[in-house]
Amino acid sequence: MDQAQINIRNKRATFDYELIETFTCGIVLTGTEIKSIRLGKASLVDTFCMFENNELWVRNMHITEYFYGSYNNHEARRDRKLLLNRHELKKIARLTKQSGFTIIPTRLFINKKGLAKLNIAIAKGKKEYDKRHSLREKEDKRDMDRMFKQ
Helix, strand or coil, X not given: CCHHHXXXXXXXXXXXXXXXXXXXXXXXXXHHHHHHHHCCCEECCCCEEEEECCEEEEECCEECCCCCCCCCCCCCCCCEEEECCHHHHHHHHHHHCCCCEEEEEEEEEEXXXXXXXXXXXXXXXXXXXXXXXXXXXXXHHHHHHHHHHC
């Protein structure tokens, strides 16, 4: 796969959460982890972010062990540090201290320089009726697109 084609998404994020604000951040990775990501062997299912000692960490992100890795291969589900500037970290911390807000990873990709980046979003959980409303809007939009194509 070409580096620019790596685009791993958290599809449940937009269904389960209302995304308020998004940020792009770097990730601290080992050598075998970046190789696995370049092969597209990563997943953002059930992934979340949290603060620990004024640093932002991504938890439960699955990066498959590299096939050609030797004894120094990485753990598949370890905590990984996210790289943001101090101003962004303070803003995210302030927003998440409000009740009901959380930090959700939405997209993992490789930028033009070959670095792994993670899009995170400040999100608020949706209720069941909000999810039904979102599905109805999506179906209506699809129906309208079909009508205009004919």
